Amino acid sequence: MKRAFVVGHPIAHSRSPLIHNHWLGVHGIAGSYERLDVAPDAFADFVRALPGSGYAGGNVTIPHKEAAFRLADVLTPRAERIGAVNTLVVGPDGRVLGDNTDAPGFIAHLDQSLGADWPERTGGSALVLGAGGAARAVVVGLAERGLGRILIANRTPERAAALVALAPGVARAVAWDALPDLLPGTGLLVNTTSLGMAGHPPLALDLGPLPGRAAVADIVYAPLETPLLAAARARGLAAVDGLGMLLHQAVPGFAAWFGLRPAVTEDLRARIVADLRPA
Incomplete structure (x- = not known):
């Protein structure tokens, strides 16, 4: 056995x-x-x-x-x-x-949830929030999937900058305060922080500037519907919860x-x- x-x-x-x-x-x-x-x-x-x-x-x-x-x-x-x-x-x-297997697990869940052509439909650009271990896997997965632009934002800029080497020529660190200005050009927004998790404050981010073709993913799965995903659905955007990453990995x-x-x-x-x- x-x-x-x-x-x-x-x-x-x-x-x-x-x-x-x-x-x-x-x-x-x-x-x-x-x-x-x-x-x-x-x-x-x-x-x-x-x-x-x-x-x-x-x-x-x-x-x-x-x-x-x-x-x-x-x-x-x-x-x-x-x-x-x-x-x-x-x-x-x-x-x-x-x-x-976290990187391919995250991408497999995106493919299953959004369809295999999601990189083309979302413009091939992603904005990743957070710079911990989960963010490392997400950045590598997005780079392997062929995205042409991956922006990484973290409240500690040095931690975001450290992740750029995971996808040379594709990834770039950006300031957390610049998020509102970056959303209009974002095709995929990914939250890898604990914000929105049960017992943690929500992610305070107005999704209004995101384009209508954008998708929003959250790796948090407790709760399954985070305030971020609820806001995305209220805007009519595609929303991808965190449970699928756990299953696919x-x-x-x-x-x-x-x-x-x-x-x-x-x-x-x-x-x-x-x-x-x-x-």
Whole structure:
């Protein structure tokens, strides 16, 4: 029986077992996927012991993504570029491969939600809000998708400037105060900050200047409809929630561990949405 995991600290909040165990059941695969709570000071030993653990690999979440990047024996080019690992795969030779599936997960969700031609319809330009780990994955994903202009805004300008190297010649850091002037030329607005998340203040940004062809994406999925997305829908703009990124980033790992590439379906999404609702 093949086994996989999601490791973090804390880990009780993770919805990953719901996703992967749903796929195991749908496809009749004899396997398991479980939560593992591993403290930071024990994580290095955990990774080193993986080849003899019986696990095919697993997902990595907060606070271990950067440590997994340092500890993996081999890195995919995308993981090297982003500087963080969210997926570990134990190879047949016992070496541990580190990958980052957040970037393709974000893009796959955009493609599914907006249609594969969204870069052309939105003018090939994006404005990314935030400069943390999620923003790194989003910028890399947008660059790989072929966007010609990616603007990055953060309240700490130096952090935004540090992300420009992820997409040379395409990405540019901009001032947070300049957002109102930048919106008219924006085809895709992406919020990667915690603003709008449950327990956090909303993102205070007037979407009025956005063109009618623009789309708005938020990586926050609790709540599923953030104030930013509600404002986008009120304006008649295409709105993309954060849950799809979580679902799509899980696909490559499942394929590597269990030998079958699953689909992100409405049934799966409904199961996770039901779990997100307050009891």
